[in-house]
Amino acid sequence: MSILITQSIVDGILMGGIYGLVAIGLTLIFGVMKIINFAQGALLMLGMYVTYWSFTLLGINPYLSIPLSAFALFFIGAILQKTILNKMLDAPEHNQLLVTLGIMLIIENLALILWSPDFRSVKIEGFQQTISLGSIGVNTPKLIAFLFAIILSLALFWFLKHTMLGKAIRATSINRQGASLSGINTNKINYIAFGLGAALAAVAGSLITPFFYTSPTVGATFILKGFVVVVLGGLGNFIGALVGGLLIGISEAMGGAFLPGSLKELMTYLIFIIVLMFRPNGLFGGKSR
Numbered sequence: 001m002s003i004l005i006t007q008s009i010v011d012g013i014l015m016g017g018i019y020g021l022v023a024i025g026l027t028l029i030f031g032v033m034k035i036i037n038f039a040q041g042a043l044l045m046l047g048m049y050v051t052y053w054s055f056t057l058l059g060i061n062p063y064l065s066i067p068l069s070a071f072a073l074f075f076i077g078a079i080l081q082k083t084i085l086n087k088m089l090d091a092p093e094h095n096q097l098l099v100t101l102g103i104m105l106i107i108e109n110l111a112l113i114l115w116s117p118d119f120r121s122v123k124i125e126g127f128q129q130t131i132s133l134g135s136i137g138v139n140t141p142k143l144i145a146f147l148f149a150i151i152l153s154l155a156l157f158w159f160l161k162h163t164m165l166g167k168a169i170r171a172t173s174i175n176r177q178g179a180s181l182s183g184i185n186t187n188k189i190n191y192i193a194f195g196l197g198a199a200l201a202a203v204a205g206s207l208i209t210p211f212f213y214t215s216p217t218v219g220a221t222f223i224l225k226g227f228v229v230v231v232l233g234g235l236g237n238f239i240g241a242l243v244g245g246l247l248i249g250i251s252e253a254m255g256g257a258f259l260p261g262s263l264k265e266l267m268t269y270l271i272f273i274i275v276l277m278f279r280p281n282g283l284f285g286g287k288s289r
Contacts (some may be wrong), residue, residue: 003135008253012013014142016249018204021239022222023229031173031236032193033071036086036093038100040201040226041219042107047073047202048218049115051209053123062122062209063144067203077198078191086190104219109113111216119213146206151204156196160238169193173236225252228272234282244283244284247271 028036041185050069060068080103088096111281124141131138161168171179172189180186204222212218226246229248232238248268253265 004257007136008257009250010136010138010252011142012253013246014139014146014249015253016246016277017146017201017242018208018245019225019229019248020245021153021200021223021244022206022226023233023245024238025197025239026226026230027233027236027238028169028200029194029197030154030230031077032169033081033085033089033190034186035088037099038097038195038223039103039107040197041221041223042111043077043198043219044201044205044222045075045214045216046107047205048209048214049111050202052120052122052207052214052230055197055209062124062206063148064264065205066148067205067256068241070199073202074195074199078195080198081191081194081230085194086187090189104223108216108219115216118218119215120207121242123214124210139211141210148207149204150242152200153238156200157238165192174262180238184247198239219264224270226267230277232272232282234284237282237284240282240284 012047022040026037026040028241029040030034047069051062051065054065054068055062074235082097084103085096088099091099094096129140131140160170167180168184169189169192171184172186172193177185225248229244232242233242233244233246248271251267251271252265255264259266
């Protein structure tokens with residue numbers, strides 16, 4: 001029993017890093033633009049397809065395709081923000097939700113038309129083995145994805161804290177009008193923030209491609225968990241998003257180990273409800289809208 005619990009915790013932590021990375025992208029977009037982006041899962045799916053086709057057609061290792069998927073989705077995200085979402089910044093919240101939901105449906109249906117609903121997978125020679133740590137097994141692609149996610153999260157945190165552009169993003173997040181009066185081009189910051197959020201989703205998609213199926217609807221699997229993580233950690237809080245991702249990953253793995261398949265998500269949403277009952281703004285007291 002103890003081995004099963006330990007194995008579940010290890011698996012949950014590895015997957016939780018990916019959830020945290022998806023949630024950080026959502027948090028960045030919400031923090032700057034105050035828009036809850038339902039299209040984040042669809043952007044993650046596009047990142048997976050960039051990696052899949054790069055591997056299938058060009059033979060590029062999925063981990064080497066990460067810069068390609070990040071750049072492509074940064075560009076797509078910036079275009080979406082400039083052409084559509086920039087006009088919705090002052091719109092009512094329900095309008096913003098419907099617009100991002102519409103973007104998600106358009107992207108998913110375009111993917112269905114272009115690539116069919118078939119499940120696809122990528123297998124990398126030499127990366128499919130399991131690392132044994134005593135009686136505990138660690139899946140190599142999941143470990144690599146977790147390490148990438150943690151490093152990227154720390155790099156983003158450093159970027160926001162110690163660079164001029166990062167400080168401009170933080171200033172825009174705290175007070176858009178004040179940042180504009182200080183000479184910051186807030187429209188440019190919006191493009192960059194949404195592009196970065198999309199790029200983070202793309203990186204998460206590329207990282208999970210070696211061990212998770214690729215299909216046009218795969219984003220729905222992650223977007224709901226991403227929102228749970230964001231709210232659980234606290235809206236606008238990067239550390240909270242990462243910690244929330246680890247917590248949800250562990251609870252999901254424990255549910256899968258001890259509950260029937262149809263109830264394995266129960267622990268995740270039970271923890272979510274309990275936390276919101278006692279800390280409505282999340283574990284780290286994120287900003288309320």
